[in-house]
Amino acid sequence: MTGTDAQTVYAHLRGQILSGALPPGTPLREIALAERFGVSRTPVREALRRLQQDRLLAPGGRGMQVRSIDPHEVVQVYDMRVLLEAEAAGQAARSRGDADLMRLEGLLARDRALPDPDDATRTRTNLEFHSAVWDATHNAVLLDLLDRLSIHLVHAPRSTLSVGDRWTTSLDEHARLVAAVRDRDEQAAREIARQHMTTAREIRLALLREAAATPTTP
Numbered sequence: 001m002t003g004t005d006a007q008t009v010y011a012h013l014r015g016q017i018l019s020g021a022l023p024p025g026t027p028l029r030e031i032a033l034a035e036r037f038g039v040s041r042t043p044v045r046e047a048l049r050r051l052q053q054d055r056l057l058a059p060g061g062r063g064m065q066v067r068s069i070d071p072h073e074v075v076q077v078y079d080m081r082v083l084l085e086a087e088a089a090g091q092a093a094r095s096r097g098d099a100d101l102m103r104l105e106g107l108l109a110r111d112r113a114l115p116d117p118d119d120a121t122r123t124r125t126n127l128e129f130h131s132a133v134w135d136a137t138h139n140a141v142l143l144d145l146l147d148r149l150s151i152h153l154v155h156a157p158r159s160t161l162s163v164g165d166r167w168t169t170s171l172d173e174h175a176r177l178v179a180a181v182r183d184r185d186e187q188a189a190r191e192i193a194r195q196h197m198t199t200a201r202e203i204r205l206a207l208l209r210e211a212a213a214t215p216t217t218p
Helices: 003-019 030-037 041-053 071-095 098-113 119-137 140-154 166-182 186-213
Strands: 057-060 063-066
Touching (some): 003 030, 030 041, 071 119, 071 140, 071 166, 071 186, 098 119, 098 166, 119 140, 166 186
């Protein structure tokens, strides 16, 4: 067993969970994973432990399984992201460099050019854009906090970006944010980001209410 083995297993499983390839409730067994990755059970056990620490896994009937979304926790995460995304936007406007701005402009242009992307693509590209905003703050502590919070939302069953025309309006909001960052307008950047995440929170709440009202199949 090597650290590289455990890191490889961890990174692969984490990516599959966040992309939705391993949906909530999926069991993850040590023996099966060890055979799949061609390693011993020790690095698999370490990878599963780290995923549990990330709150992506939870104990199941016979081992670990992909953690289900807790509606109350989702609301709490959005409440925190409204605050932290606004702070990140303001700091990005103040601290961004030319390379940061070019990256944001490039990601925005890429996303606008996507021809009707599917839900998974919208989730991935949106996170890449927000991550670029966080990177532009050059604040490692803030970036770490936002990255940890985003984990709890990325593997939600459905993205808010696939509701109605939210994808298009979200890109318009991203464009306004990039303009504020370009102009180093901290106040405008904070307000745009705050409104952006507040809208996402409202849509997520509507989705949660919709799911709660939908009868489950016995």
